[in-house]
Amino acid sequence: MSLAGKRFLIIGATQGIGRALAALVAGQGADLIVASRSPERVAKLTGELAATGRLTGKVIDLTDPASISAGMKAAGKIDHLAIPGSAVAFGSFRELDVADAMASMLSKFWGPYQAVREADFSARASVALFSGSASRKPIGAAALTAINSAVEGLGRGLAHELAPVRVNVICPGLVDTEMWSRLPNGQRGEMMEQARRRLPARHVGTAREIAELTLAVLLNPYMTGTVVDIDGGGQVA
Numbered sequence: 384m385s386l387a388g389k390r391f392l393i394i395g396a397t398q399g400i401g402r403a404l405a406a407l408v409a410g411q412g413a414d415l416i417v418a419s420r421s422p423e424r425v426a427k428l429t430g431e432l433a434a435t436g437r438l439t440g441k442v443i444d445l446t447d448p449a450s451i452s453a454g455m456k457a458a459g460k461i462d463h464l465a466i467p468g469s470a471v472a473f474g475s476f477r478e479l480d481v482a483d484a485m486a487s488m489l490s491k492f493w494g495p496y497q498a499v500r501e502a503d504f505s506a507r508a509s510v511a512l513f514s515g516s517a518s519r520k521p522i523g524a525a526a527l528t529a530i531n532s533a534v535e536g537l538g539r540g541l542a543h544e545l546a547p548v549r550v551n552v553i554c555p556g557l558v559d560t561e562m563w564s565r566l567p568n569g570q571r572g573e574m575m576e577q578a579r580r581r582l583p584a585r586h587v588g589t590a591r592e593i594a595e596l597t598l599a600v601l602l603n604p605y606m607t608g609t610v611v612d613i614d615g616g617g618q619v620a
């Protein structure tokens with residue numbers, strides 16, 4: 384599938400999986416729009432990828448309805464939309480503040496919900512949303528399980544209602560991205576090492592591996608309404 388001439392919007396492109404997807408798409412002839420909530424980080428990314436060609440940076444904050452409306456309007460007609468952007472709070476049901484759980488839901492569920500609703504899709508457009516394997520395998524963070532499950536339900540509902548626009552959900556297991564930089568170094572390393580030993584794939588996922596799958600799913604004309612696991616075998620470990 385060619386990306387030439389296609390408009391490709393990534394919301395949450397400045398690090399992790401979104402950054403890897405931007406690097407993969409850049410230079411393949413698409414009109415690439417990279418977005419996140421941070422003007423500085425968007426400017427840094429567009430600077431880094433400038434040599435690859437048709438690239439625009441946009442500030443879109445998934446927790447701010449006005450920002451989403453303005454960003455989606457400015458994006459114009461979209462062929463491919465990926466939304467790996469989110470900032471979620473981790474914590475057990477008893478420990479996580481309700482306000483933090485609600486803010487996580489806003490960022491990872493309602494933000495993408497509104498962005499898709501306000502997108503102007505071309506006739507054969509495709510969308511990739513992101514959940515996480517905590518949707519089906521609780522990890523001691525009930526809010527996260529609920530949010531990821533909600534994203535997966537949204538993907539199925541949208542695939543049904545927006546057809547022939549295709550909508551799929553990418554469901555990663557543990558991936559070694561900057562998302563984990565919130566953990567103290569020792570703890571992050573220990574978590575990754577334990578996962579490496581536990582997972583049937585015997586390594587922790589990389590942003591590039593998830594980005595490659597995301598691009599394949601976005602471009603495959605027969606895929607819609609699915610939740611695609613990429614977790615190193617975490618569900619069967």
Ligand SMILES: NC(=O)c1ccc[n+]([C@@H]2O[C@H](COP(=O)([O-])OP(=O)(O)OC[C@H]3O[C@@H](n4cnc5c(N)ncnc54)[C@H](OP(=O)(O)O)[C@@H]3O)[C@@H](O)[C@H]2O)c1
Pocket residue numbers: 394395396397398399400401402418419420421424425443444445446467468469470471490491513514515516554555556557558559560561562563
């Ligand atoms: N990494 C994992 O182990 C893992 C596992 C399961 C599921 N996932 C899910 O996969 C997705 C991508 O994960 P990741 O590891 O790549 O995350 P990440 O490294 O934390 O990157 C998140 C991206 O989202 C952007 N972002 C955060 N809040 C935003 C907002 N309000 N509006 C717009 N952009 C926002 C950030 O950019 P700025 O700071 O510049 O705004 C950043 O580019 C997330 O939904 C995550 O929950 C990840």
